[in-house]
Amino acid sequence: MKKVININFQGRVTPIEETAYDMLTKYVESLRVFFANEEGRDEIINDIEGRIAELFGEILKKGNTCIVESDVQTIISSMGRPEDFEAEEGNLHSQLGGEKSEEKKSYQQAYNASGNKKLFRNETNKVFGGVCAGIADYFGIDTLIVRILFILFGGLTFWIYFILWIAVPATSSQVIGSQRKRLFRDPDNKLIAGVCSGLAQYFGVQVWIPRVLFLIPFFSFVFQWGHWGWWDFPNFLSFSFSPGSLFIYIIFWLVLPEAKSAADKLEMKGEKVDLNNIKSTIQGDMEGFKDRAKVFGNEIKEKAQEFGDNFTKSTNRFASEATTVARSSGGGIGRAIAMIVKVFVYFILGSLLFGLVAALFGVGVAFTGLLPAYSYVLDEGFQKLLSWGALIFFVWVPVIAVVTWIIRRLTGKRGNSGIIKLTFAGLWILGWICFINLIITLRNEFRYRNYPTEQTVSIANPAVNKLEIKTAPFGKYYTGSWLRMEPFASFDEDTVYVRNIRLRIVKSDNDSFKVVMVKMANASTKTDAERIANRINFSAVQKDSVLMLDRGISITRQEKFRNQQVIITVAVPVGKRILVNDNVGWGNDVRVDFGRNDDYWDWENSDDAKTYDWDRNVEYIMTAKGLERVNKDFNDENDGNNDEDEDSRRNALDQFRKSKDQLRKEMEQKQKELEQLNKELQAPADSTLYHYNQPPQEPTQKKDKAVTKTSGENAPNGMNDTAVMKYAL
């Protein structure tokens, strides 16, 4: 017993059983959900309803009193359920087995709950995964607002986004004709194996995104690989990723099938597989092939020009040949070996390329870091202009060109690369012109050298037994600059200190020390060179047994660096000692002349008398044969690595000596005090006037003395004090 109701279906009164009616409404509703995103949805459903109404009419015409459940069932099965459409339109993904049933389930859920709103990712209005657009749809607000909110909250939302991307079904699974995508390797748009491109197709993002994600940890691996000399790259690129991305890539490579056929490619892109699409895909393939062939031909022509490109290309070819050979040999092992070879080749190539970029970048940074030094060398105006040209076009343009090339490779852009190449080449040629001009003008500035003349430096006490050579304390100038450039020791506000100093030690022909200074400079003319050389301000001052030298030659912006040079020759008499202190900053240039005749000294070539067994902080004694170590046995015993020991021992000795001196001084002081006290004790016996005349003075004097004592003034002052006191007495 069933209830029959009359409905108005497509403009006709139709008697129908209530259960059949429920079935019908559910069916129509399922169609609505299925065609939710289809353009002309209402029309499609109207057409279908019209057809159903027609079929109902036929049934009623046959004499049936009403539509029953079985009628509706037959009609529905002849029209097809949404699941059947799905099967017919897109059961390509049934290959994925489990996933299809999952999709069906999600669809079923959507259908059952069609009255309620459900959260879907919006595939039609997406940037990455359509999460923002989906949320916006759900709450009925503007997508832009959701996107801005997502960006504003930063790091955490990244993970939320990712989870939603995975968890929330896409609307596209309900859109008719759209295919579930399959993950393939994309052979058309590949750099290595097409893994990144395939991933990009699968997730519907730009191809450079997966590429960069794969490359970042790879770069960090390169960074951790080794230090780049003085140029330690900051760690900003080494994320917590590991070179594991390489292995992930290899696993993808092994697991994912290559999209070989047109249908595969359409599936990969999630496009509908039909005749039209297959046609356009094949056409695209053909065009792409032509393009590639053309590009390849061009590149062979430009072989010399595009060394790097061809290098990768040839290895590419080699690798692919290796693969094909391996394939033809048929063995899976062969394929694996070929792949490993490929991976290594790419890895090495990548490292090389990256090293090249890093080196170029380093050169660029170095030359840019030298900017403050330019004004000490170059004239204002033309030369400065040339230097800027050389810096920008000669140094930085290749860096930018290589980086651009890499980015273009990653993003897979190939169009109008000819124009870009030409532009870079032109700019680089300009850079070469600037660079060469700069070198020529600079060479001109340095062409002539003054005639070296010896100036004897008058020293206070040439008869000392031992001379120690030191340089002025370091604190006088800037230190710890982040970039150290020889020969520029350090920069001041407008002065630079050049360590262009050489020290020679020779045998004196009499019995006193002699210091001779030679100043040299280059310039465009001989007279200019003389003038610049004479202007060099370098002082050598003797204090007791110490010869104090300047730390560098100071050069101002006006004077310019013209290879100013100072050669200090210290003549040591036979039997006397010399020591070069460790703090002589430019001390690598100490040369010792073992009793050679001064006249034969070659000013230009400084290497003739270089001695390699010369040590600093070691006392040497001048003998008739030349310099010798004072403590010969000691040094012979522990050769080389004894510097620290020696230093500490010497320091201890110095301290000991110092303390001895101090003790002696203190003793003298004490003795003097004692004498004085004795005198004071004796004084009252001599005269009683003292107490009357000088009572206020005595305590102050005593106090003064106490002060001088505690402040550790040296002996002469103390003597003066006592002298005053005597006078007062």
Next chain:
Amino acid sequence: MNIDNTQSQMRKGVLEFCILSVIRQGEVYPSDIVEKMKAANLNILEGTLYPLLTRLKNADFLTYRWVESNSGPPRKYFCMTEKGLAFYAELEATWNELANAVNELTGRGEQNNNS
């Protein structure tokens, strides 16, 4: 790879072409298309046919007119537009290429020629 899937893929590719070829022969009612295709042993669900027709119509390849019917609501009769004819010609060319290629590859062409 399962066989059903490959078969349905093959069918799917040519579905539009077949439907258009039926419509090209003259004004037609959707269920007639289904009948004709069934007669040619090519099964299609009406539920898939309607959206396809709507899409083709929206792309200006087809047009339709309402015809009163005694057995129900008015019917939509579809026929080709100029644009649809051009589109069909292109598809036909592609199909011929494909068919030739497939025949040549499978060796059926020679058999046909021989017989």
